[in-house]
Amino acid sequence: MNHALRVENLSVCYAGHYAVEDASLSIEAGQLVGIIGPNGAGKSTLLKALLELIPSDHGRVEIGGRPLPQARRTVAYVPQRSEIDWQFPIDVLDTVVLGTYPNLGWFNKPGRHERQRALECLRRVGLQDLAQRQIGELSGGQQQRVFLARALAQHADLYLLDEPFVGIDALSERTIIGILKALRDAGKTVLVVHHDLSKAAEYFDRVILINQRILGYGAAAEVCTPAALARAYLGDLPCTAQPGVAC
Structure with missing residues (x-):
């Protein structure tokens, strides 16, 4: 099986307390995966530890069968x-x-080809008219789309997004999830830290339920059971705790 991401016993500790403890999972290529859990559960910490943006205490991460440096x-x-x-x-274009x-590669600078690629990515997110x-x-939604365009310009195989839907307008949210699904359909793998459980089944093929430890990984309907959510949220469930059901 072609695994885009494999994590074994990854732990991150702050001041003697685990933010992420012994996280292990394997994600197949071509999946759109949501990372869900309560505030302070380690969702963003997990994403950053995968990229070595923060140090981990122990564990192993492989991307496409290779360690991160290779x-x-x-990865975008x-x-x-x-x-x-x-x-x-x-400006917007230079950001992308x-x-x-x-x-x-080393010592090379972006030229006409790279700027054309950046413009195409801006067109893809609907912001080509704001390039300058x-x-x-x-706006917040436009800013989020610019940084998604920057990620698209990298032509990555694995995309990691931390709370991309927070504080944005409905048009931007529809645009972003449409692009993420298109990436999935093209065989790319996408991980998204997400907080709205009511859209988990609609947006994601699979979800990771986490509260320091990974409590489940699979289809939203299988992972987000009342018992599992009560365990993850320690009984303090948000009003959007039922996937597919709005408050």
């Missing part, structure tokens, strides 16, 4: 909007061009 160019990451300096003096750097705008001038 596979880094095949979209951080939370709150982690980005929106006042940085860069940054996504081409991993494939340029400073990123801080955009």
Whole structure:
């Protein structure tokens, strides 16, 4: 079986307390996977540990059968909007061009081909007319689409997105989930940290339920049972705890 991501006994500890403990899973290529769980459950920590953006205490991560240093160019990451300096003096097009750097090699600079690729990615997210705008001038949904376009410009095999639907408009959410599903259909693998359980079954092929430990991995209907959700949320279930049922 072609595994896009394999994790074995990954743990991350802060000040003597586990944020993620002994996480193990294998994700097949061509899956759109949601990572769900309560606030503070380790969802974002897991994503960052996979990329070695934060140190792990122990564990092993393989991407496409290779360790991260050998596979880094095949992975694209979209951080939370709150982690980005929106006042940085860069326009939309140049932000997306940054996504081409991993494939340029040492000492090479992006040229006409890379700028054309960036423009095509902006067209894909519906923002080609805003190419010359400073990123801080955009709405939250537009900013999120710009960083998705940057990820698309990388031509990655594995995409990791941290809370891409937080604080955005309905049009941006529809655009983003449509693109993520298209990536899945093209054989790419996508992991998304997500908080709205009511859309888990609609958006994702599979979900990872986590609260420090991985409590389940599979189809949303199989993983998000009342008993499993009560265990993950310690009985304090959000009103969107029923997949496919809105509050």
